[in-house]
Amino acid sequence: MGNLNTQKTLILNSTFQPLSLATPQRALSLLLDKKINVLKESNNELRSVNQSILIPKVGVLTYYVKAPYARRVALNRENIFIRDSFCCQYCGNASESIDHIIPKSKGGSHEWSNVVACCKKCNLLKADKLLNKTILKLKKIPNTPEGNFWIKAIIGNNPDPDWMEYLITA
Ligand SMILES: [Zn+2]
Structure with missing residues (x-):
């Protein structure tokens, strides 16, 4: 068993920036609606009405999504x-x-x-x-996290190894 994330699909924006994690059902529906292209497949199969489909591990959206403010860290x-x-x-x-x-x-x-x-x-x-x-000194100036930070927070410390190359921060 282990990591629940292994069942999920990493969804990238059309710009290839990581955007979210999708459940197998959500990933399948994005796939059938042609809203994502598969970058990596998993071994997990999901059956739809007349076909069985391998759930993607990584999918990229075919359109651009503006990340909502709610996703600020x-x-x-x-x-x-x-x-x-x-x-x-x-x-x-x-x-x-x-x-x-x-x-x-x-x-x-x-x-x-x-x-x-x-x-x-x-x-x-x-x-x-x-x-x-005090005698204390800051190691670096603290900044406001941006970009891919929040998805790291969602994914935690155990990302699926197949996602790694897509999680590189700018
Ligand atoms: Zn200390």
Whole structure:
């Protein structure tokens, strides 16, 4: 059994950017409606009325879809950890919490550019201080995730190996 994702189809936009994951039924209907072209087939068979079809592992849309705003990456702990590769952005250790670079108590906002993954130790050192009042230094400027980030969040850490070549971020 293992990964539920192995049953799913990676759908690419007509620009070949990853767009979503589709269930076998959804993939089949896209295929029969000629809305996708198959880039890779799986071994999973689905039967329609008079034929059996191999479910695609990767399909590309025959038309362009404008990704809706709803697909902006939600600002939450899990996604911050993913953006920061589960590393404390001050020391590189495993992340355990979130730090507001400019503390909320000092007017810092809750937005991508002001939050980083952080370990407990650095979080204690940082406390309610501004960064320049501590010995801590940011490893990189935190940015707002764009592009393919959100699909990585959907797919998680165990993408189907057959998808890999299509998941490369720009
Ligand atoms: Zn740290």
